[in-house]
Amino acid sequence: MFANPVVFIAGATGYTGSAIARGLLSGGTFARSLLSNTVIILVRSSSCSKPIVKTLEAAGAVVRLGDVTDRPEQLEQNLEGVDILISTVFSLDNLKPLFLAASKLGVKRVIPSDFGPHAPRGVMFVNDLKLDLRNYIKSLGLPYTFVEVGWWTKVSFPYPHAIPESWIAPKHFVGTCDVPSIQSTLGSIAAFMERIIVDERTLNQVVLIHDGEYTLNEMRGLGEKISGEDFSDYPVISPEKLQSEMVSEDPFVKSHAQYKYSMYIRGDNTLANAKADGLLIARELYDGIPVPDLEEEGRKFYKEPFVWGQSEV
Incomplete structure (x- = not known):
């Protein structure tokens, strides 16, 4: 599609954004076929000294200073x-100005920050915000690709007893525990x-x-096998x-409950539904990308349990 x-x-210093940026810069098919200076990352001035920014710069990323909340002229x-805009910025932020600027400049494809589980409208308010942004992008006539990824393996294993329980490190199961x-x-x-x-096949499509x-029972069984703990x-x-x-007024409590209900009670986040x-x-579109070994992923998790905001990118 592009020479x-x-x-x-946008969001390249976060977990998903940095993984995508490093992947594009790592010398794979994409990187080998491109000229230099083809991956640009948007970085706040206050974040320039972060190790992940230095790592991405050393790998060939070009830093542009700014924020998704900047004035329209600065966004433009x-x-x-830019040919392709990828945003991994959390959806509670107002991202409409960013995509409006992309529309004005004729960006050839945009990928907003879906990167989550599959669910219909009306089940999770965070997902509804993502669906609203999809509709806005379509209304602008922007070429798009929307990408869903389900839930993240690194937060699907039961947390070890030594980790203090919190909303970012839950220590419980949900429902029957047998919903995939x-x-x-x-x-x-x-x-x-x-x-x-x-x-070209993914243009104006959801992927x-x-x-x-996996069910919670499967993740628990594997977690107990690897960690030696009884959950x-x-x-x-x-x-x-x-x-x-x-129905909590706390958006974190509300959103986490809605996500769990959607995935583990309603069973929305399945391949059949997608x-x-x-x-x-x-x-089904691409060959050559192996399925990660789940047991190996579990060993990584129990060696260094992932906690949002505390673990390294």
Whole structure:
């Protein structure tokens, strides 16, 4: 589709954004086919000294200073010369100005920050915000690709007893624990994105990246095998308990309850549902990307449990 596309990433210092940026810069198919200076990352002035920024710069990324909340003229200046815009910025931020600027400059494809589980409208308010942004992008006439990834393998194992329980490190199970849910690793997301963003078949389509479907019981069994811990003392949250939390005024409590209810009670986040809704399946489009070994992913997790905001990118 593009001879030498210029890719712009907003959110490149986060978990998903940095994985995608490093994947594009690592010397794979995408990087080998491009001229230099083709991956641009948007970085706040206050974040320039972060190790991940230095790492991406050393790998060949070009830094443009700014933020998705900048004035329209500044957004347009930072998007100058860009072919593909990828945003991994959290969806509660107002991203409409960013995509309006992309529309004015004729960006050839945009990928907003979906990168989450599959669900219909009306189930999770965060997902509804993502769907609203999809509709806005379509209203602008912007060429797009929407990408879903299910849930993240690195937060699907039961947390060890030594980790203090919090909303970012839950220590409980949900419902019957036998509802399958799509999962993916950051490595697979990065590998597939390299192909998806330059593929004509994915233009104006929704694409699912996944590494498989697993139940909470399967993740618990594997977690106990790897860690040697017994998680039978962790409580099981009932659908009624989740429903009471789903109307909380605390957006974090509300959103987490809605996500759990959607994935583990309703069973929205499945490959069958994604296919029924017309999503393209990345593993059916592209060969050569191995499915990560789940046991190896578990060993990594229990060696250094992932906690949002505390673990290294």
